[in-house]
Amino acid sequence: MSSKEDPDDQESHALELFQPQPGVFYGLDETTELAGVSRRTLLIYCRAGLVQPVYQPPHGAMGFPDEAILAMRRLERLRVEHGLDVPALQLMASLLEELEHLRAELRFWRG
Amino acid sequence: MSVGFKDYYDVLGVPRDATQADIKRAFRTLARKYHPDVAKDKATAEARFKELNEANEVLRDPETRRKYDALGEHWKDQERQPAAAQGGFAGAADGASEFHFDGTGFSDFYEQFFGSRGHGAAGWGRVRGGGRSGAAFARPGEDIEGDIMVTLDEVLHGSKRMITVRRVDPGTGQSVEQTLRVTIPPGVREGQPIRLAGVGHEGTGGGAPGHLYLRVRFAAHPDFRVRGADLYFDLDLAPWEAVLGTTVRTPTLDGVVALKVPAGTTTGRHLRLRGQGLPRGDGTRGDLYAVASIQVPHEVTPEQKLLWEKLATEATFKPRHTP
Numbered sequence: 015m016s017s018k019e020d021p022d023d024q025e026s027h028a029l030e031l032f033q034p035q036p037g038v039f040y041g042l043d044e045t046t047e048l049a050g051v052s053r054r055t056l057l058i059y060c061r062a063g064l065v066q067p068v069y070q071p072p073h074g075a076m077g078f079p080d081e082a083i084l085a086m087r088r089l090e091r092l093r094v095e096h097g098l099d100v101p102a103l104q105l106m107a108s109l110l111e112e113l114e115h116l117r118a119e120l121r122f123w124r125g
Numbered sequence: 126m127s128v129g130f131k132d133y134y135d136v137l138g139v140p141r142d143a144t145q146a147d148i149k150r151a152f153r154t155l156a157r158k159y160h161p162d163v164a165k166d167k168a169t170a171e172a173r174f175k176e177l178n179e180a181n182e183v184l185r186d187p188e189t190r191r192k193y194d195a196l197g198e199h200w201k202d203q204e205r206q207p208a209a210a211q212g213g214f215a216g217a218a219d220g221a222s223e224f225h226f227d228g229t230g231f232s233d234f235y236e237q238f239f240g241s242r243g244h245g246a247a248g249w250g251r252v253r254g255g256g257r258s259g260a261a262f263a264r265p266g267e268d269i270e271g272d273i274m275v276t277l278d279e280v281l282h283g284s285k286r287m288i289t290v291r292r293v294d295p296g297t298g299q300s301v302e303q304t305l306r307v308t309i310p311p312g313v314r315e316g317q318p319i320r321l322a323g324v325g326h327e328g329t330g331g332g333a334p335g336h337l338y339l340r341v342r343f344a345a346h347p348d349f350r351v352r353g354a355d356l357y358f359d360l361d362l363a364p365w366e367a368v369l370g371t372t373v374r375t376p377t378l379d380g381v382v383a384l385k386v387p388a389g390t391t392t393g394r395h396l397r398l399r400g401q402g403l404p405r406g407d408g409t410r411g412d413l414y415a416v417a418s419i420q421v422p423h424e425v426t427p428e429q430k431l432l433w434e435k436l437a438t439e440a441t442f443k444p445r446h447t448p
Binding site for chain 1: 149185186265267268315316317318319320333336338350351352357359
């Protein structure tokens with residue numbers, strides 16, 4: 015269970031480096047590629063409120079954070095592999111969101 | 126690949142019939158002792174701290190604790206006939222067990238039964254019946270999800286972590302090991318996914334490989350509770366301190382500060398230390414709240430009792446409406 019002990023010593027063995035940036039938003043093209051969805055599907059997901067784009071101030075360009083990418087990859091799996099339709103996805107997404115929220119509250123109050 | 130059973134009760138040094146309060150107390154005591162910020166032997170302490178956190182994560186919730194207890198009882202049977210016994214546990218998804226992580230702070234055992242995959246997330250990416258037959262078209266590989274334990278100190282300063290992913294190559298049946306260096310950015314949030322591109326399952330028909338998503342899980346801190354970017358600290362006060370006011374030494378992530386407790390502080394009052402919380406990622410920081418909690422002495426000497434009685438007769442304070 016080594017974690018951050020001497021990461022530099024082992025660097026030569028590291029095959030890939032990952033530098034996730036906090037608060038990074040992906041543009042439309044990057045998002046469709048990373049999430050593996052078409053533009054049309056992305057639009058459907060947005061309209062259904064399954065993912066929320068973030069509009070960035072200067073020009074109001076649409077952006078999506080990593081959370082939205084992960085959410086879309088999951089939704090896409092459920093839709094394509096398991097045949098869920100949009101209302102079913104909405105129900106599942108809202109339940110999971112609530113579950114996550116309640117879990118966090120419970121953790122907080124349990125201390 | 127099978128995983129070893131973890132004795133979480135043993136890790137926390139509590140008996141199997143310990144109350145939830147006992148578990149909490151044991152965790153706090155040990156976590157304070159092995160907290161990487163205070164311990165002398167940092168590397169050993171950190172491993173121990175993460176182990177304590179994992180045990181606490183499972184045992185502090187009566188529901189996961191029940192699941193763990195049941196798992197323990199059936200562990201022997203399960204080793205004999207794994208397929209049958211694992212059916213009862215949603216976490217033991219077959220596909221997920223092909224992947225093993227090192228360096229996330231969580232053991233394989235935790236990942237399989239209690240982690241992101243154990244929460245039923247395994248169902249997300251699973252292809253029923255091994256995928257539709259005759260995959261003539263390219264299909265991207267499934268994503269893998271895991272947890273990564275991050276201490277509050279890492280949230281504050283950021284850190285670099287080495288993660289080792291071991292998996293069985295479906296083509297050759299050989300175990301493949303991949304070491305990844307992951308940067309945890311300061312201000313990372315609880316539940317935030319860290320995407321390791323192309324580390325998931327292989328795609329079929331020329332499809333791109335899936336990603337590995339490591340979900341950030343904050344390690345429980347012996348002193349602070351977290352809500353968003355704010356930290357909460359339970360500030361225990363003696364009744365006279367609460368009435369008269371005092372100055373107490375309070376821990377923060379950056380060190381100890383003197384906190385002024387105003388006279389007449391009641392239980393539940395939030396005393397704010399502005400900007401002493403976690404970073405938000407936009408350069409600002411949340412706040413630290415010291416939540417007053419008035420404690421009473423368990424024992425009083427006869428002399429002290431007389432003083433309390435004197436106070437009781439002289440005080441005009443009425444804490445409640447009497448019907």
